Amino acid sequence: MTAGEAGEDDLVEYGYRRVIITITAVLCALLEIVDTTIVNVALTDMRGSLGATLTDVAWVITAYAIANVIVIPMTSWLSQQFGRRNYFVASIIIFTVCSFLCGNASNIWELVAFRFVQGMGGGALLVTAQTIITESYPVAKRGMAQAIYGMGVIVGPTLGPPLGGYLVENYSWPYIFYINIPLGIIATVLTLVFVRSPKYGEKLKANQVDWWGIILLTTFIGSLQFVLEHGQQDDWFDNSLIITLSVVSVLGLVLFIWRELTYEHPIVNLSVLKDGNLRIGTVMCFILGFGLYGSTLIIPIYTQSILGWTATDAGLLLIPGSITTAIMMPFVGNMIQRGVPQGYMVGVGFLVFFFFTFMMQTRMTPDTGVEHMYWPLILRGVGLGLLFVPITTLSLSTLKGKHIGEGAAFTGMMRQLGGSFGIAIITTFITRFSQEHRVNLINNLDPAKYQVQQRIAGMQKAFEAKGYSADVALKKTYQALDYAVLKQSTVMAYTDIFMYLGIMFLFCIPIILLIKKGKNKINPADAMH
Template sequence: MATAVVQEDLVEYGFRRVIITITAVLCALLEIVDTTIVNVALNNMRGSLGASLTDVAWVITAYAIANVIVIPMTSWLSQQFGRRNYFAASIIIFTVASFMCGNADNIWELVAFRFIQGLGGGALLVTAQTIITESYPVEKRGMAQAIYGMGVIVGPTLGPPLGGYLVDHFSWPYIFYINVPIGIIATLLTLSFVRSPKYGEKLKAHQVDWIGIVLLSAFIGSLQYVLEHGQQDDWFNDEWIVRLSVLSVVGLFFFIWRQLSYAYPIVNLKVLKDSNLRVGVVMSFIMGFGLYGSTFIIPIYTQSILGWTATDAGLLLVPSSITVAIMMPFIGKLIQRGVPQTYLVAMGFLSFFIFTYWMHNIMTPDTGEEHMFWPLIVRGLGLGLLFVPITTLSLSGLKGKSIGEGAAFTGMMRQLGGSFGIAIITTFLARFGQEHRVNLIGYLDPTRVAVQEKIHGLQNAFIAKGYSAEIALQKAYKVMELSVTKQSTVLSYMDVFLYLGVLFLFCIPFILLIKKGKNKVNPSEAMH
């Protein structure tokens, strides 16, 4: 009863609620946009800092590792320092690190500040969700999840076009500098308007689970590195990948043992006894797989195969993001009116399958923007139908402090789903591409008349441009080789979209495992 009173005290109305909502969504957007905004700037960073492609990839890896380490600890850290203080400190860390990233003189300095930026940013995601939700009365909390969801789903697709614009018109440090004024405003608004729930007694230094923190960092950090660098380092043929995979498994085993046996765990694993949360965690993982995987694969396809600029590739995803933004409030209202979340999630998975199958069917070396517009709108519909229902369903069987701990699990699994998705998609693109290339070369039999005519026609075209017969023949073979490579790459993209769609289709029966809970969920009683 006392908990309920505390939570009702946190509900805001009028101007205060509007300001708190804007602040929290802004912070969630900052964190997620920074996950993808650097993707289009890596080449510029490599040139100006004199780094190799492998070195510059650490700019993404360091941020992702810091994110997934800090997210599971967010609930515990909020209770230790007070939510408002922890949230404000996280924004400050994120903002200062952003400024230092822009001022970095070498690649490893940039990577170090990027890691610190990730530590500050990871806390913003789940804490922003909590602050928004608790600022709304119980009957409007479905809508609160929808407002937060707009930031989480739209964020990854805003990164590439924004990053492309800043790199094309200014220089790469501005992708970090843009965070500074927003971070300062968000910090001032947080200190002025956000309130903390009353927590129990804080742990003393000797009670803090330092061993648990080290084990969590070893497990998550090693796993994230393996996922980010596996394909480029040839997976388990690389000694470091093998070592870190073993460290990740051992770290996970001892982390679970430590959290279940220690009196003051940093992550309460017992909350996973709830069957709805277990299913919700799996669905959050798959949603992250689809969200970040599709955000990753589409710009690469349009740039490497279709020859688009980074800005154009990023802008392609904007209609999909707008669709999500339009969908979210409607989904929030449907949940408020009692529409079962299981139906909405099933429709979301089905929509995502339609999107991937559609993309599989339209992919060619010459696919135009007009061909991809409607499939991407369907993607937006699918993501809109997934986020809020999955979040509210996951937390529907939890009460009190457990709800905050459950939200941290769904947030972490969504991020890890994205990491797994990108790692698996990258691997499949490479492996399928090699396979298709071998098969296509098999059709290029030099004794076949059609092949001879094609080569002869290309050779004559080069001779007409002034090349000798021998050089013209070499160039003709080169053109044929490039054509085979391009076609095999397109076929590998088609395969990836097909398998991604099948994964989402297979998820629909899992929804039947979810117990029927109350549809009007209070997803924030005593959240972190």
């Protein structure tokens, strides 16, 4: 065994220590991810108590997302500079303190500022937790390690809305932040006692730090995330700010890549992408984020805006599917340990996701019930289980030492960016498709047609029977028809979105099987260390 491999194995833990480290890392990943979605159901209450507009309060989500995506690529470098355990503890403390400050914010911009700093701490938790878990397990058991980590990452976005809904309905919105405080304190103590840092080389002096890299990364990611979050509500490229930030984002990306490839001590090590498995993994993580966050967004909006459900009920609908994913994780981890090729599992996962989108497309109506969506969402849970662990394990399977952290940073960033792209594209197309379907439906409601005249007359009589005058009854008839058209056109837009998502997943299957067959030969060798 080489010295490098011996150094890598120094961090492997056994017995109760590994159990506690795993629980701590999953708890921290859960804290970060739950906080991404928990605020969604509290925005209305925040608006009321802080006197903010809908655009202002949307920044509570945007600020957190921007900070998250900026800090994720830098986590590996920051871990090496300050020591992983110190950096992890500092991130938990920042996250926990900012949770308290968010709950105590007296106006909307205070809350947004604290959410941004909370996101800086939170982004670090996600990737560092993944690295800590990966390095605490021997190479042969890393598939299981990713399965355990995956439980937190997959279940987290689903737990947010029902938990947030419960806290807002029974207490008040600050409690969605206060709930982090005891968990943060426990995680800090456990990290200080049990987590160890790898031995890195010399730390950089202040004048060697890649300050330009940090500035360019922040500019590129911050601008891109803003464009994705606000593009739809600001009419995309009809808005001068969106155009400016899009240009800034592209220029920032080009300059950032040039800087990282030419500077001696880059903030993000792009050379780690020479690893073929990691390159495939980052693309797959992007698609996974697109499907995971995209479908997590569509279903609550559909159930609340079309079916009239409460936020809590909408959130609870997603829980059986998440539990299915959590149950799947250890089985999938075990299959990887036994040498089942990850490419096949990912291919089946995308196929299952296609069937989920197909079932949702055929079952969505203005009157869909829980019973119609239960099994498709269970199927989605199975698909996520088959995708998350194999993609993540495959991405990191041929990396060693500090490259594991750098690889985890790329996969984490691409999953978050995939989610941002997914949400931005889906919300845009829901609006566009709804408008198209509305125009087509209105064209079919020709008042000259006999069936349309019959329906209008029937509805008018029904309103007159309730005591309305003929004029008012006719007005209410047209309002009811307009609402029915709006509802139906929106449902048709959702079915279109599911159809296109399904096609995207179907197209991924041959690419994955084609690329990953050769790479799978590495895994049995890895497992024999």
